[in-house]
Amino acid sequence: MPIATRAFAAVAADKPLEPYRFDRRDPGPDDVAIEIKYCGVCHSDLHIAKNDLGGTRYPIVPGHEIAGLVTAVGGNVSRFKVGDRVGVGCMVDSCRTCAACQEGEEQYCVPGMTQTYGSADPLGEPVSQAITQGGYSDRITVNQDFVLRIPDSLPLDAAAPLLCAGITTYSPLRHWNVGEGSKVAVVGLGGLGHMAVKLAHAMGAEVTVLSTSDRKKADAERMGAKHFLINSDKAAMQAAAEKFDLIINTVSATHEIAGHLNLLARDGTMVMLGLTTEGMPVFAMPLLWRRRAVAGSLIGGIRETQEMLDFCAEHGIACDIETIAPDQINEAYARMEKSDVRYRFVIDMAKMA
Numbered sequence: 001m002p003i004a005t006r007a008f009a010a011v012a013a014d015k016p017l018e019p020y021r022f023d024r025r026d027p028g029p030d031d032v033a034i035e036i037k038y039c040g041v042c043h044s045d046l047h048i049a050k051n052d053l054g055g056t057r058y059p060i061v062p063g064h065e066i067a068g069l070v071t072a073v074g075g076n077v078s079r080f081k082v083g084d085r086v087g088v089g090c091m092v093d094s095c096r097t098c099a100a101c102q103e104g105e106e107q108y109c110v111p112g113m114t115q116t117y118g119s120a121d122p123l124g125e126p127v128s129q130a131i132t133q134g135g136y137s138d139r140i141t142v143n144q145d146f147v148l149r150i151p152d153s154l155p156l157d158a159a160a161p162l163l164c165a166g167i168t169t170y171s172p173l174r175h176w177n178v179g180e181g182s183k184v185a186v187v188g189l190g191g192l193g194h195m196a197v198k199l200a201h202a203m204g205a206e207v208t209v210l211s212t213s214d215r216k217k218a219d220a221e222r223m224g225a226k227h228f229l230i231n232s233d234k235a236a237m238q239a240a241a242e243k244f245d246l247i248i249n250t251v252s253a254t255h256e257i258a259g260h261l262n263l264l265a266r267d268g269t270m271v272m273l274g275l276t277t278e279g280m281p282v283f284a285m286p287l288l289w290r291r292r293a294v295a296g297s298l299i300g301g302i303r304e305t306q307e308m309l310d311f312c313a314e315h316g317i318a319c320d321i322e323t324i325a326p327d328q329i330n331e332a333y334a335r336m337e338k339s340d341v342r343y344r345f346v347i348d349m350a351k352m353a
Contacts, residue, residue, distance in 0.1 A: 002026060004021065004023060005137050006021055006137065006352055007019070007020045007022065008061065008326050010059065010061075011058050016330040017049065017329050019327075019353070022061075024139050027072050027073065028074050029076040030074050030076045030077065031141050032072075032073050032080050032141070032143075032144050033141045034066070034088065034140050035068050035069050035071050035139060036067070036068040036135055037067055037069060037156050037350070038160040038349065039066050039134075039160060039346065039349065040161035040163070040319070040346050041333075041344065042062075042161075043190075043274075044064075044164075044275050045063060048117070049333070052277055057118065060118055060134075061133040061136050061137050062134050063134035063135025063136040063137070064089055064090040064115070064116040064117065064134055065160045065165070065344075066116070066134075067085070067086075067087045067150060067156040067160040068140075068349075069083060069085060070083060071139075076144075080147060086147050086148060087159065087309070088146065088148070089163035089305055090163070091106060091114060091115055091116060091299075092115070092142050094114065098111065104301040104304070106301050114132060115132060117131070117135075118134075119132045137349075145302065148305055148309060149306065150309060151309060152313075153313045153316075154309070157321060157346050157348070158319050160346050162312055165191045166308055166319070167305045168195075169199055169273065170308040170311070171298075171304055171308075172248060172273070173196070173199055173200055173246075178203050179204050182200075182245050182246065184196075184244065185208045185209070185240075185244045185246070185248070186207065186208070186209050186247075187210045187247060187251055188250040188251040188274070189211055189216045190250060190343060191343050192248075192273055193343075194342075199317065201223065206227075207226055207227075208226065208228070208229055209227070210230075210260070211229075211230065214228065216342075219320075231259075245264075245269075246268065246269055246270075247268070247269070247270040248273065249270055249271065249274060251276075253274070254280060255280065257280050258280075258283050261283075261287065265290070266292075267290070268290070268292050269294070271297050272295070273296075319343065320342060320344065322342070322346070323345075325347070325348060325352075325353075326351060326353070329347065
């Protein structure tokens with residue numbers, strides 16, 4: 001029987017999110033049914049709800065930072081049992097056969113991963129327009145291969161944002177081989193940025209935060225940053241030239257990046273993580289002169305996401321969060337647009353009216 005599900009959904013780009021009810025599928029042989037306890041609120045949720053990127057199909061239930069408990073498993077499921085603490089991130093399926101999927105990089109699936117919300121649902125969820133619906137809800141059913149185990153030492157509420165903010169920053173740090181002696185700069189101390197600081201510090205890097213003001217300096221230092229740089233301070237920026245091996249740029253708004261390239265050492269890389277909707281000029285000369293690169297990175301594969309969760313448990317890392325009730329989501333969106341959150345909103349589904 002379909003599972004009755006309560007949620008909050010965006011129904012139009014210019015309207016607030018509102019209560020919404022729909023049915024989840026009953027778990028099939030390879031599925032895990034999950035009672036969602038907490039769901040993080042990502043800046044990309046805001047973009048999709050407001051159709052900033054185009055193509056949003058309504059009604060849509062956002063949310064891809066999901067933490068909860070297993071309530072049922074299909075007959076073929078052996079890795080999970082009822083009561084397990086689990087998470088679901090930004091994807092719930094992929095083609096499984098392309099080179100990316102075969103290499104454990106399902107996020108780069110060539111036909112396209114099935115996103116946790118807003119994708120055509122190959123399993124035909126009995127909901128509006130047959131699209132996947134996300135974690136601003138009290139239930140979800142997911143194929144076992146896309147379910148993560150949350151270690152017991154991580155609080156479920158603070159672990160939820162690790163399923164996006166955590167893996168989005170962990171993956172490039174690992175890919176660009178950050179370790180002891182690495183010099184890493186983090187642009188922007190928000191939901192992504194604060195996780196980048198914590199993770200890079202735990203990996204042994206010397207971390208510098210670049211920001212527009214010093215109002216978060218104490219927080220940055222508490223999280224592991226050794227230096228704090230105001231990017232409008234021309235003298236300080238000049239003094240930091242050619243210092244960094246890696247710059248993690250987490251800003252989700254259009255901003256100036258060309259000037260930051262001079263901060264990179266030879267063969268250094270700036271990795272863009274923020275979901276921006278407009279182009280940002282980059283000039284060839286700073287790249288050519290030091291063989292620098294500007295790159296992108298998208299979340300991480302399932303295997304790497306589990307690795308990240310285990311790393312966080314080992315090092316006592318979780319997100320700094322502010323919990324809200326589901327009916328506070330529109331207020332949270334308004335505050336996110338003003339960067340008024342330290343550092344991730346998390347919806348407490350126990351407060352669903």
